[in-house]
Amino acid sequence: MSGLLPLFLSTDPKQRLRIQRSLLAASVFIACIALQVYACWAGLMARSEAETLSGLIVANVVFWYALLRSGLNLRCRDPALTLPQIIAALTIIVGAYATTGAAHGAVMMLLTLVLVFGIFNLKPRAARFASTYTVVAMGVAILYKIQTDPANYPLRLEVVHFALVIAIVPTVSSLAAQLSSLRARLQTQKNELAHALTRIQILATRDELTGLVNRRHMIEVINQHQKRLQRSGHHRFCLALLDIDHFKRINDTHGHNVGDEVLRHFAQVAQQALRETDVLARWGGEEFLVLLNDTMPEQAEAGIERIREAMADAQVAPSVPELRLTFSAGLTAYADDEPLDHCVERADRALYQAKAAGRNRTVLHAATPRLAAPRQTATER
Structure with a gap:
């Protein structure tokens, strides 16, 4: 297994970490597929819709893994591709919300879980974009389902769901922005400390005027x-x-x-x-x-x-x-x-x-x- 693991996850430590994080986030999709299986078994969701959505989920996971493992992500400004992966995941979760019928309430927690995966990597602007996208996408999906499937998506229940989205998602986004600022400050302090240490080493071994060994x-x-x-x-x-x-x-x-x-x-x-x-x-x-x-x-x-x-x-x-x-x-x-x-x-x-x-x-x-x-x-x- 030790010989196959580097082949599967890459020998580059940074790339390996990015792939591991992406695959860990795929656990959200496993929960989503499991929910669809239960909805089909309970007669709450059409089998064709479950198969289509599950196929999209698997294709999404394979796509991001292939992109990261190939190294093409290194050409991007953010090699981890955090925001694109989160937007793709949120889109799938919204789709699951709109197709799981009476069980759709269980999908709500997956939205927050997806955002939490990006909370340590998203910059403030990206976090705000993801939050806005989630609120808008969920709002559109809820309005559509209220009109087309009021039996499974009653207005009074969907108002509560949307209120939860408005309350929770921006909070997660704000926390991500604060963590990003904290990371930036810590990185600045780390750089300043490294610079000071280098300066101390130079002063300890070099003559300041000539730059020669002291x-x-x-x-x-x-x-x-x-x-x-x-x-x-x-x-x-x-x-x-x-x-x-x-x-x-x-x-x-x-x-x-x-x-x-x-x-x-x-x-x-x-x-x-x-x-x-x-x-x-x-x-x-x-x-x-x-x-x-x-x-x-x-x-x-x-x-x-x-x-x-x-x-x-x-x-x-x-x-x-x-x-x-x-x-x-x-x-x-x-x-x-x-x-x-x-x-x-x-x-x-x-x-x-x-x-x-x-x-x-x-x-x-x-x-x-x-x-x-x-x-x-x-x-x-």
């Missing part, structure tokens, strides 16, 4: 690479600290807005020059940390020089198009099992040497780790 997340990334190296024994990587030369002068001369432009465009140019497997992070201020993945120091140095070449002709501040940038870089390879801060300190010492040697250059520091010299401030550099 310092905290970069440490996590490097830790993951450390573990890979420990497991594989050959997954080498290098770290490079980049510092924009004379950035304080840019801020003092052109203002902090231009400084922000410089940081953003520096990040974009550097990111494009690196390989997809490399990771660039905003380390702090005008400093950036690069993780050059699966590479030796000489290859890593070539990667840093690609950034330098790209930066030479890059426009890093649209508001000051003539402005050009250089940067100093300290590069080092990660040594097996060393603490991360030792590797970063070694890259920092290499960066300090690059600045002391005249800036706009890369210094490779391959010495064994040792205690770091006191960190120089950006102003001192």
Whole structure:
């Protein structure tokens, strides 16, 4: 059975749910057919009318099942086809009301049952349309039967029936509209919550100004690479600290807005020059940390020089198009099992040497780790 069920109901979860709901609604028609069988047995309904109506009911169920199972419903705005199915069902119920003779009062409850099936899916406008259609169709059927079959449809009884339709059907429609509004509000809140969660995740891992990985997340990334190296024994990587030369002068001369432009465009140019497997992070201020993945120091140095070449002709501040940038870089390879801060300190010492040697250059520091010299401030550099 498990092999036939997906074939019968579809393997797509959403389509399967739509088909199941449609078939569940068919239970209303089973009750309608059962009522017709009883009406025929009790002599309250002609057999020919019962056979015709039952045939229409079966054809209606098969039609909607075939439409949903074929996937043609996916071309519609509402793939569940809720309103068309409800209108078709209501039409059949009204037909049953008009043909079941003295037993027609039992059909009344089926009208409400049909509307209840759509109460969780109908939008307010569709719910109002279904309600109006039900009241009008029932009113026409009742007027017709009062004129043509007053024995089974006496005026005093049909007035009561119609009053019940007017009282109950719009109430169900109103409830459907309220539920629809509630669903819309819940969906809006869900979307807002998802957006806020995404925003929180971005803020937790990304630098807001440049969009790069932030310092905290970069440490996590490097830790993951450390573990890979420990497991594989050959997954080498290098770290490079980049510092924009004379950035304080840019801020003092052109203002902090231009400084922000410089940081953003520096990040974009550097990111494009690196390989997809490399990771660039905003380390702090005008400093950036690069993780050059699966590479030796000489290859890593070539990667840093690609950034330098790209930066030479890059426009890093649209508001000051003539402005050009250089940067100093300290590069080092990660040594097996060393603490991360030792590797970063070694890259920092290499960066300090690059600045002391005249800036706009890369210094490779391959010495064994040792205690770091006191960190120089950006102003001192």
